[in-house]
Amino acid sequence: MNEFIINTLSLGSLYALIALGLVFVYGILKLVNFAYGEYIMTAGYGLFLLGTYTPLPWWSVMLLSVALAALMSYLTELIAFRPVRTKSLTAMLVTSFAVSVLLQNAALLFISPRSRAVQLPAAFNQSVALLGVTTPLRNLLTIGTTVALLVGLTLLMKYTVLGIAMRAASDKFSTTRLMGVPANLVISVAFIISGLLAGVVSVFWVGRSASVDPLIGFTPLLIAFIATVIGGMRSLVGAVAGGYVYGLLFNVLSITLPASVINYRDAFMFLIVILFLLLRPEGLIRGSYTEERVG
Amino acid sequence: MLTVNDLHASYGAIKALHGVSLEVEEGELVALLGTNGAGKSTTLKSISGVLRPLAGTVRFLGDEITGRKPEAIVKKGLSLVPEGRDIFGSLTVAENLRLGAFSSYERNRYQEDLEEQFALFPILKERFNQPGGQLSGGEQQQLAIARALMSRPKLLMLDEPSLGLSPALVDQIFALIETLRDRGTTILLVEQNAERALEIADRAYVLKNGLIKFSGTPQQLESELDLASVYFGGEEGMGEVTV
Numbered sequence: 001m002n003e004f005i006i007n008t009l010s011l012g013s014l015y016a017l018i019a020l021g022l023v024f025v026y027g028i029l030k031l032v033n034f035a036y037g038e039y040i041m042t043a044g045y046g047l048f049l050l051g052t053y054t055p056l057p058w059w060s061v062m063l064l065s066v067a068l069a070a071l072m073s074y075l076t077e078l079i080a081f082r083p084v085r086t087k088s089l090t091a092m093l094v095t096s097f098a099v100s101v102l103l104q105n106a107a108l109l110f111i112s113p114r115s116r117a118v119q120l121p122a123a124f125n126q127s128v129a130l131l132g133v134t135t136p137l138r139n140l141l142t143i144g145t146t147v148a149l150l151v152g153l154t155l156l157m158k159y160t161v162l163g164i165a166m167r168a169a170s171d172k173f174s175t176t177r178l179m180g181v182p183a184n185l186v187i188s189v190a191f192i193i194s195g196l197l198a199g200v201v202s203v204f205w206v207g208r209s210a211s212v213d214p215l216i217g218f219t220p221l222l223i224a225f226i227a228t229v230i231g232g233m234r235s236l237v238g239a240v241a242g243g244y245v246y247g248l249l250f251n252v253l254s255i256t257l258p259a260s261v262i263n264y265r266d267a268f269m270f271l272i273v274i275l276f277l278l279l280r281p282e283g284l285i286r287g288s289y290t291e292e293r294v295g
Numbered sequence: 296m297l298t299v300n301d302l303h304a305s306y307g308a309i310k311a312l313h314g315v316s317l318e319v320e321e322g323e324l325v326a327l328l329g330t331n332g333a334g335k336s337t338t339l340k341s342i343s344g345v346l347r348p349l350a351g352t353v354r355f356l357g358d359e360i361t362g363r364k365p366e367a368i369v370k371k372g373l374s375l376v377p378e379g380r381d382i383f384g385s386l387t388v389a390e391n392l393r394l395g396a397f398s399s400y401e402r403n404r405y406q407e408d409l410e411e412q413f414a415l416f417p418i419l420k421e422r423f424n425q426p427g428g429q430l431s432g433g434e435q436q437q438l439a440i441a442r443a444l445m446s447r448p449k450l451l452m453l454d455e456p457s458l459g460l461s462p463a464l465v466d467q468i469f470a471l472i473e474t475l476r477d478r479g480t481t482i483l484l485v486e487q488n489a490e491r492a493l494e495i496a497d498r499a500y501v502l503k504n505g506l507i508k509f510s511g512t513p514q515q516l517e518s519e520l521d522l523a524s525v526y527f528g529g530e531e532g533m534g535e536v537t538v
Contacts, residue, residue, distance in 0.1 A: 161397065164390045168383045174345055175381045180369040180398025180446060 003133045008251045009244075010139035013146035014204055016243025018220045019227035020153075021197030023239035026228075027170035028190045030089060034096040035076055036224065037217020038103035039195045043069035043202030044212035045107060048116045058121045066199030072103075073195025077188060085187075100217075107214035115213035118206050125207075142204045149200065150240065153193070157236070162189060229273050232283025241284055296321045296481060297342070297373070297450055302351035304334075304341045311337040313505040314351065319450065319483050324476040326492040326513075327485045329502035335485040336378050338502065339452050343375040344368045356449065370398045374448035378455045378485075380439040384428025388419055391427050391438055395445030412441040415471065433464035440471070444480075451475065452483045457491065469495060493517070 025033050046065030050056055056064070080099050084091045124141070127134045157163035162185075169176040169186045177183050205220060206212050223246070230249075231242020249272055253265050261268075276283070297319040304312040312334045319325045329335050340346040342353050344365035353361045360368050369375075383391050392412065396405055413420040416437040422430060427438060436456055443451060453472065457465040465488065473495050476482055486492035493499060493513040501509040501516070509516060 161393060161400070164386065164394055165397065168386055168390075168394055171383050171385055172381060174365070175377060175383070176394070177365040178343065178345065178369060178375055178377065179394045179442070180366050181394065182366045183364070 002131045003135065004251060004255070006130070006133055006135050006139060006143075008248050010135075010142045010247075011251060012244035012247025013142050014201065014243075015223055015227050015247045016240040017146055017149065017197050017201050019224045019231065019239040019243045019246075020236060021194045021201065022221075022224040023228060023233060023236060024194045024197065025190050026233060027236065028166065028173070028186060029081075029085075029092070031081070031092045031096065033194070034093070034221065035099035035103065036194065036198060037219075037221035038100050039069045039073045039198035039217070040202045040205060040220050041103065041107060041212070041214065041217040042072040043199040044118065044206045044216050045111060045116075046199075047118045047120075047203065047206055048212050051119045052116075058119075062203050065202065066196060069199030069202060070192050070195035073191045073198065074188060077191040081191075082184070082187075104214050104217075111214070113214060115211040117211050120207055120210060138204065138207050145200060145204075149197070153236075162186075166190065226269070226273055228283065229276050230283060232285040234282070235285050238283050238285035245284065296356060297483070298352075298354040299338070299342060300352045300354075302338065302341055302353065303349040304337050304346055305349055306337075306346075311505055312341065312348070315502065315505070315507055316351075317500050317507065317510070319481060321449075321481055322479060323497045324472070324482045324484060324495060326489075326496035326499040327483060327502060328487075328489045328492060328499055331487070333502040334505040335502055336454055337505075339375055339454050339483070339485055342368075343373065343452065345375075345377075366398070369446055369448075372447070372449035373452070374443040374446050374450070375452045376439050376443045376454060376456065378458065380432075380435045382427040382430070382435050382438050382442065385426060387424050387426055388422050388430070388438060389424060391442050392419070392445050395442035397446070399446050408445055408447065412444060415444075415474070416441050433460055433467065436460065436464075436468060437471075444475075448480070450481045450483065452485070454485045455487060456484070457486065457488050465491065 021039075022033065022036050025031060025036075043065040046068040047061060050061040050064055051058070054061070076099050080095050081092060084095050124136075124138050126137050128137050128140065130140065155163075157167055165176060165179075165181040166186050166189065168179070169181065169183075173183070176186070201220060205216070227242035227246045228239055229242070230245050231240070232238030250265075250269060253268050254262070257265060257268065297317075299315060299317045302312050302315040303310070315334065315338055317325070317327070317338075327335050327338065337346065341348040344360070344363050344367070347362045351361070352359055355368070355371060355373050358371070360371065360373070383394070386394070392409065396408065418434050419438060419441055422434065427435065430438060440451075440453070440456065456468050456472070460468060469491050472482060472484065476495065484492055484496065493516065496513055498511065499509075499513055499516050500507050509519070511519070
């Protein structure tokens with residue numbers, strides 16, 4: 001039982017971070033950013049390149065890789081999304097596809113289509129005993145990092161003017177500008193936070209397979225979609241809740257499904273997603289975001 | 296203080312303003328009247344930068360601000376209380392007010408400004424930590440005005456502040472606008488409730504179909520123009536008025 005709890009919390013934490021990064025941008029721009037997975041890929045290649053070709057210690061490789069994902073997210077906002085922001089939402093959506101394809105192909109072309117091994121400190125995969133359970137240290141780190149990030153982000157959103165402005169912007173964007181809050185500021189910050197979360201996700205995601213490839217961002221993007229369908233797209237709390245519930249459902253399915261159908265676990269998962277879409281399309285948490293477009 | 300010259304604006308293919316010109320002097324309370332769809336809100340949106348005008352100029356305190364970003368225009372001291380109040384429902388009253396002060400925040404002044412709003416709107420002190428969405432319509436309107444005042448505007452633009460309020464609350468809001476005027480705040484007031492607006496305005500403009508049809512004092516307006524004709528269509532009485 002304890003093992004189940006730790007595994008679920010660890011998986012749920014990772015999924016919560018993945019979903020949160022996507023919803024941070026969605027909340028403000030109403031844009032589902034398909035390039036989100038490529039920020040995760042960027043940090044993954046950061047881990048590979050910096051870890052392989054520089055003598056930097058592992059912790060600085062990780063910090064730099066996370067920063068690299070944030071920078072990539074910010075740059076895509078600046079170069080790709082900002083010029084089309086005042087156009088239609090469709091233009092933004094298509095732009096996000098383009099950015100996604102472009103970054104994937106850049107990795108294919110300039111690095112390699114094959115997956116690259118990422119060296120992570122051995123301690124990362126070491127098993128530790130906790131509450132009578134042996135579990136990889138990575139799982140505990142995932143939970144700890146997620147809790148720290150969630151607390152930090154909550155404080156930021158609740159107690160700083162910037163956070164208040166970002167919550168206001170996700171509610172009524174143009175009214176927020178009438179308060180004197182620069183549109184570019186809140187949007188850039190949303191992309192940077194989204195990128196930071198993608199970077200942190202990448203460390204743990206890559207940590208599971210110890211490798212990175214150009215298509216590594218696809219699965220996390222799918223996870224983010226599923227988690228937001230479950231939890232709700234309209235609030236940060238919904239995204240986090242969705243991530244944890246997804247992790248829980250996934251682990252419950254893994255345990256309860258008979259061995260003969262375990263291979264169809266994803267099919268069962270999608271069945272649950274379809275049920276959510278049919279019965280509670282707004283997700284578990286309704287949230288307060290309006291559908292007002294930013295332009 | 297504010298000079299709008301030959302302003303044209305549209306929503307997509309639909310032209311809403313066909314050359315609006317108006318002026319607001321420091322210390323004045325100017326009313327901008329007209330029916331639904333006359334272009335009143337569009338005028339305010341174009342002045343405040345929410346809408347980019349097609350042509351024409353807006354000058355404020357000697358600088359041209361035409362087509363600038365709304366956040367830059369607020370910073371210059373021109374604040375809009377949007378139609379429908381538009382408070383942030385999921386944010387507390389305190390957070391709404393804090394955002395109002397975003398453009399002009401100074402630590403020492405902030406508490407002072409808050410106290411000032413509490414004196415004008417005692418209900419906001421009571422509701423300080425409640426979400427804005429839980430406030431009644433009248434309270435939300437007070438919050439919207441207080442939020443705009445937190446930026447210490449040199450010119451306050453109010454878009455239909457009495458809309459959807461009960462008669463008693465309308466009285467309260469108009470009394471408040473008078474108080475603000477008496478304290479020296481320059482105000483551009485957009486209203487459908489023309490009679491009430493004319494009671495307190497120094498000067499008035501009447502908009503019709505995106506054009507200014509009349510400008511002058513409330514007394515002139517009442518003598519030269521049959522108010523009903525402005526509001527219930529009919530070109531009688533409008534034709535002979537020259538702007």
